[in-house]
Amino acid sequence: MVIECKNVEAWVEDSHILKGVNLVVRSGEIHTLMGKNGSGKSTFANVLFGNPSYTYTGSILVDGEEIIDLEPHERAAKGLFLAFQYPVAIPGVTVGRFLKRVHDTLYPDDLERKKSFVKNLRESMDFMEIDQQFINRYLNDGFSGGEKKRMEILQMLILRPKFAVLDETDSGLDIDALKIVARGVKELYGSDFGALLITHYQRILDYLNPQHVHIMYKGRIVRSGGPDLVAQLEQDGYEWVEKEFGEAHATS
């Protein structure tokens, strides 16, 4: 799968947040999107997934097909998955019932997968070190921050997308939980799966080794490079980004 974002702009009410994002990502690749708070990273994730709270323009091509006007569920059907920064609770709907429903919606004709759903779910829960009792709990309802994040990755394992965006999935996790989340991503990683990690911290990158790193600043991707870019950020912070692009931006 190839996702090509061309000149994506986005607004929330009157606030112009994304000012022309260009990015190409593929299955088989792991990308990282970094940037200061408020630079537009989460907005970008939301726009990729068609959140109706945002107004947006530009082009998002998935394998050459325009998806910018598609509904969120149509984008999911193409094989896209978003692990939310703040997953909402769905009271009254158990994890098991929810996952079965969305799984069967995404794979309506795959009888083999439907048959082995429960087995897969149980194995994936063990793999993610999630207690089996969570199957009967209401989705994200009363879950701790860490449990919610693990639940997002569990969903990703069950739904097997071709490309996933992880929006600060590492935030607020202790080191053990972080390793488990990374384990989930590694489990899927291969020629038919790719991921974009939106993060503030280097530590998850130590486990996932992204090949591509992008820096977002004031609604644009201002710099793309390899892992060495992360090291530079860790060492020097974002000051140099501001220096280099702040003025240019001000005059643009």
Place this chain on the structure above:
Amino acid sequence: MIDHIEEHRNQYKSKAFAELCNQSKKSYEKTSWPTLQDEEWRRTDLGYLDPSSFPLWQASQSSSEMAGSEDCLGEYVLGQDGNISISKTSDDIELYDARMNYKEFPLFNHVRKGFLEVFDDKFALWSTIWASTAPVVRVLPNRECKKPIQIRLQMPSEKVAFGSQTSVFVEDGAKASVIINFDGVGKGELLHNANISCYVGNNASLDVFLVHEDNIDSNFIGSFYNCMQNDARLRFVSLNRGAMLTKYTVYTDMQGQGSEAHMDGVFFPRSDEHVDIRSVQRHRVGKSFSRALFKGAVIDEAHSVFQGLIQVDPKANDTDAYLTNNNLVLSNSARADSIPMLKIETNDLRCSHGATIGKIDEQQLNYLGTRGLDSETAQSMLIEGYFEEVLSLFPDAILEPLKQNLLA
């Protein structure tokens, strides 16, 4: 209409029951049908409804025995043809129709007296002086019923007034659950005036599951009365679906110390249906506990009204009561009114209420969308989840068809 009532009553095989019914005749005659001027009927316009235009209907006065079902301890079934079949598989209970087999029974009088003390509108009075069918369940003292007792009334398919008087007595130390099913789906234009009276004895426990499923030509009016003794425990769960008009009061009268009552309900009117539910948690004496939870959703042009009252008498020290009403409004033309009230005459209590009226949460819809569910599917999943808190109280054996009908 009262003449016809007399005619009907004269046919009752049990003269004792006919006499009992006759006792509230005067009050009935003196009282007028409720109008918008009556506080409890203020939001339900009955102007279109002329009770006298509905001919009275009566079920057969004989019952046939049927083979007992393995799923329940006893079963009272009124068929659409008016025939009654009764079965029971245990001597722990009595199950009969009061019109045929009622004999003098002090608890019956006790409950009726309590009922008449708190219900004084003409429909409630009507429901005490006449019955198309009058199932009685009696659970003998200290007996524990492991399986439910079922009362299933299938409505007639013609335009009639249908009166049901259902009585449940769970005597001291006994334990039972009763499923009451008013099935009017696909039947005639009906005026169903339902009376349910439950007695929960000292240290006794009762679960009542009321399922009222009706058709759009029906009018359903209910007066439900629960009378609880010392250390009694009650759960009364109701589900209403489908009638053009549903208006009922469920009144729990906690006469005993240490009693614990739960009243729960779900309702989901659509098209131009109207639902008006009133619940009363009446704490008469000390150390009693009550919870009411009513969850509704309205769509299309439907209108729902919930009036909840917690009433705590001066002697009811150490009362713990809470009332919750949640409403989900699913269209711009639908409307939900919520009127919780407290009437408190003691200082020694914990008592409060909470009411909400809201819409489907956009963030939840978006979340489910990113997981592949279109907005219609996502919305029905959220509605189902919303009702789950109450629906999950129903026994598994009857839950799935209930859910399907409620959410269809």
